[in-house]
Amino acid sequence: MASLGRKMKVDGVLEIPDGGDAHYDYDLFVIGAGSGGVRAARFSAQFGAKVGICELPFHPISSETIGGVGGTCVIRGCVPKKILVYGASYGPELEDARNYGWEINENVNFNWKKLLQKKTEEIVRLNGIYKRLLSNAGVKLFEGEGRVVSPHEVEVIQLDGTKICYSAKHILIATGGRAQRPAIPGQELAITSDEALSLEELPKRAVVLGGGYIAVEFASIWRGMGATVDLLFRKELPLRGFDDEMRAVVARNLEGRGIHMHPQTSISELVKTDEGIKVRTSHGEELIADVVLFATGRAPNSKRLNLEAAGVELDQIGAIKVNEYSQTNVPSIWAIGDVTNRVNLTPVALMEGSCFAKTVFGGKPEKPDYDNIPCAVFCIPPLSVVGLSEEQAKEQANGELQVFTSTFNPMKNTISGRQEKSIMKLIVEAETDKVLGAAMCGPDAPEIMQGIAIALKCGATKAQFDSTVGIHPSAAEEFVTMRSETRRVPAAGKPKTNL
Numbered sequence: 286m287a288s289l290g291r292k293m294k295v296d297g298v299l300e301i302p303d304g305g306d307a308h309y310d311y312d313l314f315v316i317g318a319g320s321g322g323v324r325a326a327r328f329s330a331q332f333g334a335k336v337g338i339c340e341l342p343f344h345p346i347s348s349e350t351i352g353g354v355g356g357t358c359v360i361r362g363c364v365p366k367k368i369l370v371y372g373a374s375y376g377p378e379l380e381d382a383r384n385y386g387w388e389i390n391e392n393v394n395f396n397w398k399k400l401l402q403k404k405t406e407e408i409v410r411l412n413g414i415y416k417r418l419l420s421n422a423g424v425k426l427f428e429g430e431g432r433v434v435s436p437h438e439v440e441v442i443q444l445d446g447t448k449i450c451y452s453a454k455h456i457l458i459a460t461g462g463r464a465q466r467p468a469i470p471g472q473e474l475a476i477t478s479d480e481a482l483s484l485e486e487l488p489k490r491a492v493v494l495g496g497g498y499i500a501v502e503f504a505s506i507w508r509g510m511g512a513t514v515d516l517l518f519r520k521e522l523p524l525r526g527f528d529d530e531m532r533a534v535v536a537r538n539l540e541g542r543g544i545h546m547h548p549q550t551s552i553s554e555l556v557k558t559d560e561g562i563k564v565r566t567s568h569g570e571e572l573i574a575d576v577v578l579f580a581t582g583r584a585p586n587s588k589r590l591n592l593e594a595a596g597v598e599l600d601q602i603g604a605i606k607v608n609e610y611s612q613t614n615v616p617s618i619w620a621i622g623d624v625t626n627r628v629n630l631t632p633v634a635l636m637e638g639s640c641f642a643k644t645v646f647g648g649k650p651e652k653p654d655y656d657n658i659p660c661a662v663f664c665i666p667p668l669s670v671v672g673l674s675e676e677q678a679k680e681q682a683n684g685e686l687q688v689f690t691s692t693f694n695p696m697k698n699t700i701s702g703r704q705e706k707s708i709m710k711l712i713v714e715a716e717t718d719k720v721l722g723a724a725m726c727g728p729d730a731p732e733i734m735q736g737i738a739i740a741l742k743c744g745a746t747k748a749q750f751d752s753t754v755g756i757h758p759s760a761a762e763e764f765v766t767m768r769s770e771t772r773r774v775p776a777a778g779k780p781k782t783n784l
Contacts, residue, residue: 299610299650302454302617307437311337312646314439314453316431316590319356321622321634322459323415327422328642336424337451339431339441343412345405346479347463349589350430355408355415357461357623358631364411365404365482366502370663372400373509377542377665381701395510397487404482432591433458436617440591455617455645458605459638460586462623467494467581471555474562475577478503488512488576492564494552495580496523498662501535503578504544505665515564515572517547524662527724528674530690534708534726535668541705542665552577585624602626609652611641619645628655659738661731666705669734672722672741678712679776685715686774687747689767695728695760709763711747715773718746723764733761 313329315322318340330336343353345361353360379393419426429443433456440450464477476484478499491507493500496518508514516523516539522532523539540546547566555577556563564572585604592599598606598614604626607613611621621641622634637653644650659671678686689711698705707727713720723737740750755762 299608299612299644300616301645301650307454309437309452309454311335311425311451311453313455313457314338314431314451315457315459316433316439317352317356317459317461317586317622317624318354318415318419318426319459319461319622319634320358320631321461321638322356322457323354323419324635324638325457325459325621325641326424327418328639329646330422330424332642332646334646336422337427337453338419338424339427339429339439341430342428342444343409345408345483353412354419354426355412359411359415360408361479361482363631365408366478366506367663368404368407369400369482369506370502370509370665373506374665376509376511377703381697381703384701395487397484397510401483430589432589433595433597433618434591436595436615453617455619457641458587458590458592458613458618458620458624459622459634460590460624461634462583462585462626462629464579465582465584466579467552469552469555471557471562472579474555474557475579477579481576481578484576486575488574490561490572490574491515491576491578492517492552492562492572492574493578493580494518495578495582496520496525497580497582498524500578500580501539501662501664503580504539505542505663508539508542508544509665513545514543515545515547515574517550517552517566519549519551521548524668526674527662527668527670528710528722529676530710531668531670531674531708531724531726534706535662535664538666538705538726539664583623583629585626587624600626610644610650611637611653628658630658630660633658657738657741659734661734663731666707666726666728667730668724668726669730670722670724671734671738672720673712674722674724675710675712675774678714678721679774682714682721682776683716684776686721686776687713687715687770688772688774689713689747689769690771691763691767693763696758697728707760709760709767711750711764711767713747718748720745720747720750725764727760729760733764736761737764 312334313336315326315338318338326336326338340354341352344351427441429441432440434440466472490513492515493504494517504514504516524532551567554565561573587603605620611619621637623629640651640653657672661669691709695707710724712722753765755765
């Protein structure tokens with residue numbers, strides 16, 4: 286086996302093996318062709334590297350041996366989820382249209398199978414686009430399961446079971462994560478988000494277990510399509526880790542849309558009956574459902590990679606340990622995306638893939654920057670945030686904080702009659718006037734927050750927000766017209782809310 290050869294040292298953290306005089310089949314071999322893996326492979330190839338990449342065969346529902354180029358986001362994550370969110374939004378929009386003069390006299394029927402077919406057509410199209418992106422960049426794609434054999438060797442198990450080994454100067458692991466099922470009696474009766482995106486029949490009664498992104502998004506989707514939905518979660522509010530004030534708003538909106546909320550509740554047992562799936566809750570309540578969705582977290586896809594053969598270190602949940610440059614304890618093996626369990630978002634995996642390519646093949650070592658990462662939860666209406674929550678700001682700030690909030694009825698709702706308020710929030714460091722965090726729950730929140738994220742990345746102050754001319758009439762202009770502080774919070778104090 287080839288030695289690591291000489292190493293390039295960068296800032297005492299990073300050692301990049303240059304391979305010495307050894308000959309390798311590839312400069313880079315990537316295991317996993319999701320968003321991060323494809324980005325890293327393409328950019329590395331553009332820097333002149335000879336790149337190979339492997340991915341499991343395509344199917345909308347993943348398993349240990351099925352995946353597809355494009356990965357979770359494209360095939361069974363963000364993209365199909367957003368398509369279903371769009372589909373679910375039309376139901377309430379049609380109701381709202383009546384007060385705008387649209388006379389919808391007949392019953393409006395929803396054809397789930399048609400939407401499902403359109404969704405599948407789109408992810409098949411995107412799967413093809415990702416393959417072409419790799420091909421156009423000169424990356425060699427292998428279909429099969431990749432495993433690490435040694436620090437410079439990868440084995441690809443092809444569809445017919447044959448195994449081929451390839452040597453590589455660098456190996457990049459980008460295998461993502463998979464939905465987890467809690468150990469509950471009758472758990473085999475439940476589904477995960479994978480199956481939820483490809484159900485043959487639309488459920489009339491759905492029970493969702495979980496309080497994160499996926500749980501509230503699917504609760505919104507199914508409710509928007511007319512199902513009865515019960516949402517069970519362990520905490521007092523859903524979306525743990527987000528700003529508490531915004532979590533309360535989301536909970537209120539979900540309830541307002543007709544979702545039955547069950548805080549501080551879990552499932553003790555699932556039982557198959559003639560009427561449907563009987564759900565016994567931790568409080569002894571019984572619900573009957575056509576579908577039970579477990580949205581209780583995801584785990585890194587690292588078990589079948591044979592990483593122990595190369596001595597790669599994992600943490601207690603199976604995530605690959607990496608340094609600031611995405612390098613493992615084995616200098617020739619790197620990892621990006623959800624398999625590292627850092628910030629599990631598609632655009633973050635893209636950033637990590639770009640930084641990896643620049644570091645290893647571009648001659649410009651670059652660390653991913655995890656400050657001010659914007660994100661969105663596509664419940665209906667959506668929540669979007671960037672920067673620090675009020676709770677995080679209190680922990681991290683040195684001095685007082687100013688909190689600015691605006692709660693209002695969106696202009697569209699004044700005519701439609703929908704009783705659902707939007708809320709916007711800015712967290713400002715009083716001493717420096719720097720905006721530390723922004724949040725919005727309401728229509729178009731993610732579209733608005735992407736622009737706000739640029740301002741925070743540039744270190745914008747509240748005075749700069751205030752001096753910006755608003756676009757009228759728009760909801761977005763509220764962010765530049767919040768003149769009066771709602772409250773002032775000491776760094777170690779407890780925030781007061783009027784919710």
